[in-house]
Amino acid sequence: MKVLVTELRQESNSFSAARSGLAYWRSGWLLEPDEVHATLRTVECAVGGMIEVLERSERRPEIVFGPAFCSQSGGPAEPEVLEAFLSRLLPAIEANLPLDAVFFSFHGALQSTEFDDVEGEVVRRVRAVVPPGCVLAASLDMHGFVPRGLAASLDVICGYHTYPHVDFAETGRRTARLGLATIAGAEPPVMAWAPVPMIVSASAYNTMGGPFRDLIGHGRQLVDTGALLDFSLFQMQPWLDVSDPNSAVIAIALDAEAAARGARDLAARLYGLRHAFAPRLSSVDAVIDRAEDPASVKPVILVDSADSPNAGATGDNMAVARRLLDRRSTLRAAVVVSDPSAVRRAFEVGVGGTAEFAIGGAADPRAVTIRAEGYVRSLHDGEYRQEFVGHGGKVSRLGRSAVLRFGQLDVLACHTIVAPGDPQLFRAFGIEPRLYDLVAVKANTSFRVGYAPFAGEIIEADTPGAAAPDIATLPFRKVPKTLFPWTDDASFEPVADVIRRTRDFT
Ligand SMILES: [Zn+2]
Structure with a gap:
């Protein structure tokens, strides 16, 4: 068994006056494939968590690496960032074929001057070169943008459960455990995706207290009782101006019906909290x-x-x-x-x-x-x-x-x-x-x-x-006003798409 681990992680702000070129990305790290293991193995980050699970796995997978690029948030990325990343990732993948899996550490809300959904573009490029059964699993930030296309092209998606974010490494571990379970599993996990038509201010909720902590607690209970294997709530960060945005829920279970039920339940509860997430601002x-x-x-x-x-x-x-x-x-x-x-x-x-x-x-x-x-x-x-x-x-x-x-x-x-x-x-x-x-x-x-x-x-x-x-003050050009807070749909009923790829190739 052979697994490749790679990272491309930044949160974009469409309204920033600056663009993020490679020089800006150096505020974080730009690691060549052969630097990743030594640099990130013991770091409390998603890649560190993935490496830990892979190295401890009884299945003794061979672990290989693509590049690891991580930057402080900034304006949309310049094309040179994606070019530099892919020019290292694709050769690393081709040199290591056949691969059983690729594990990505993403943010989810990376926008470039070319692509609104950079992660979706990366996964599309990777799918084109790996064997059909290759498992693609990704760790994402809770504020990631998870459109249908991204969800449908990945087998496993795990988002942070904490905000302030303190579970980077644990999210990497969850991703790696589920990714390993999906490789050649007799009963591979099934993932369901439910979009939620809302964007809310990120300063208005946290998981240290209040209704959002309770909702995360509810999701954890679904996992503890065995109803789900994993869940993620993606509150798309509100400074991303894209034409088809959504918040989203991912639920992973052993069967399609359980995954879909979990995703619908969590999506309904998340939308139900929309008014509780209104920021209370003072001058x-x-x-x-x-x-x-x-x-x-x-x-x-x-x-x-x-x-x-x-x-x-x-x-x-x-x-x-x-x-x-x-x-x-x-x-x-x-x-x-x-x-x-x-x-x-x-x-x-x-x-x-x-x-x-x-x-x-x-x-x-x-x-x-x-x-x-x-x-x-x-x-x-x-x-x-x-x-x-x-x-x-x-x-x-x-x-x-x-x-x-x-x-x-x-x-x-x-x-x-x-x-x-x-x-x-x-x-x-x-x-x-x-x-x-x-x-x-x-x-x-x-x-x-x-x-x-x-x-x-x-x-x-x-x-x-x-x-x-105050989201209403942001100069959106692409975001349609059919989402909350512009449109409040009291009769919203979530719909979950089951990602069936995991079954198709077994
Ligand atoms: Zn975040």
Whole structure:
């Protein structure tokens, strides 16, 4: 038995002012096939989880690799990314034929300037060269876009069960276990796909509490009781402008009827929660008012999700800083911004110097900016170690960085914001979030893992940006208005497609 493992993973933001070329992808990793095993085997990621299951399998499969490309979220990928990936993957597959399976680590919501569904294109290209019975299994992000074509071309699909995402490796393990079970299984699993006509704000739900956690719990119960082998709820991330979008449910069972029943049940329940996922947003001024109120518990975390680099926004919006300065607020506050020219100026001025700084709008001309006299507190090479679960210990590089002070406001300016939900992003550069009154975090939900243990209050703010939580404000061109939130279909009845490929080739 021979299995090839490969990865192409990024979340795209159609509304980002920037495109993601190979240089941008280097913010994550671009691994050649012969580098994957040594680099990712012990990393808490989907590929690491797949390798672990394969190496422990009693069936002793031979494990071979394609390339592993993984990037921080960003604007749609340039064609060179897919070309570079396929020019390594297809020869690796051909050199290893016949293969029993290919395991992919995908996000699911990767868009390029050529393809709305890049993962679907990759799988199509792979199907064309592998034998008909070759099992194709994929691990996806919970925010993946799973259209009918992608579902129908894969034998196994597993999505994250946690948000904030902390089960990257476990999702890889689930994918590998089901993929192995499908190879030459006497009773291979059957997968059912049910589209759900909704997109909702990613900042409005998480699995640490509330109705979405309960729904995941219900799915787990279906697995624990044996009704299903696996399930995934794909809440398509809302910054993806594609012409035929959907959220989706995948259910995997030993027989078609059970898979279809599970998919319909979960899809109906997911759609039923649509109103519960409406974001509750406060204006930036209302959050500042709250933080200025002595009754508030500090630090107040202002969630600036609209400008989250994790969601592909450019991280260069100074909307929060602007209000703090305009109000002459005396709050001890901290914000982060991606602005290479401000960093360059800080290095020219030097530590202890004062100068006028213009900050914001480095990549997105629509961003709010500030212009004010600032003091250079410190200069950095921009390296820090993440502490966030799933990335713990990973070294992140912001590029040259500076901490600038404007009154009581500290601004961490850097080249590229990496892992904005990790408190180490501030802490490593001398800004201890616990000691501030107000900290603006450019993340949707990932930050809750690191911040929840010490946050006084967490308030989602109505800020501008490519990842705006109020979906109605996003400049969609392709998305049809037949989905929720534009259309609310109280009589929605889910339909499940059973993917029969698994039976066809046995
Ligand atoms: Zn996600």
